Amino acid sequence: MLYIATHKKTGLPPMPGTAIVQAGAAGREPLPYLSDATGDNISSKNAYFCELTVLYWVWKNTDDDFKGLAHYRRLFGRSNLSGSLSSSYTEPELEALLAGADIVLPYTEYLLQDARAELCNGCCRPDVYARMREVVAEVSPDYLQSFDSVFDSNELTLFNMMFCRRELFDSYCKWLFAILFTLEKDVDMTGYSPYERRLYGFLSERLLNVWVRHNNLVVVHTAVTQTEMPLLERLSLVRRRLTNRFRFWLRSKASGR
Helix, strand or coil: EEEEEEECCCCCCCCCCCCEHHHCCCCCCCCCCCCCCCCCCCHHHHHHHHHHHHHHHHHHHHCCCEEEEEECCCEEECCCCCCHHHCCHHHHHHHHHHHCCEEEECCCCCCCCCCCHHHHCCCCCCCHHHHHHHHHHHHHHHHHHHHHHHHHHHEECCCCCEEEHHHHHHHHHHHHHHHHHHHHCCCCCCCCCCCHHHHHHHHHHHHHHHHHHCCCCCEEEEEHHHHHHHHHHHHHHHHHHHHHHHHHHHHHHHCCC
């Protein structure tokens, strides 16, 4: 089942093998979808964990043979330039993509700087990054080399989107939330802006890359159908990815990296 996280009513039609889940449903007016506030859940943490409240809910409350997470406005697709639902993959098609792979992820994003600098400049304070690395060393010390390798590079898969077999999905969630819940105990968000408070959603985007790299998973990357993004913005994202890759390569050559 492909679970689609949303915090509002969507215009998405019913799609085979797909279920919409209201994210952060705790204390909010219920929408006509599944709710991340039922069963074993962390729905009340949505302001800090973003779509991870749905990821957690899927992990703890479902037993589908295949599990995946996407968004009401971001779906696995065939073209990064398309905003049409007709260009998105259906759940059966995502299963077919796994015939020769372990996991389906969105495209690789190329950054203008290494992933550590990009994270600390945009959505994470340096002391929190340092503590996250310490937590990884404490909880999963064998992952530390992959952690450093990912954050030294300028290549990331973002959006917290994934699709894979249940065993792999559940294994990732167990690893991820052990790190995030440990880190959460040490982070004081006093003075954080609403954007900065979305910290754990941002961190998990990067940590998924660490987990995939450490476990040597065979990945199928797809485009992302951005259903609410204007065409000019989609074109700009594609252009930025190409120019960032080239500019990072030039900087690396100049610095002898």
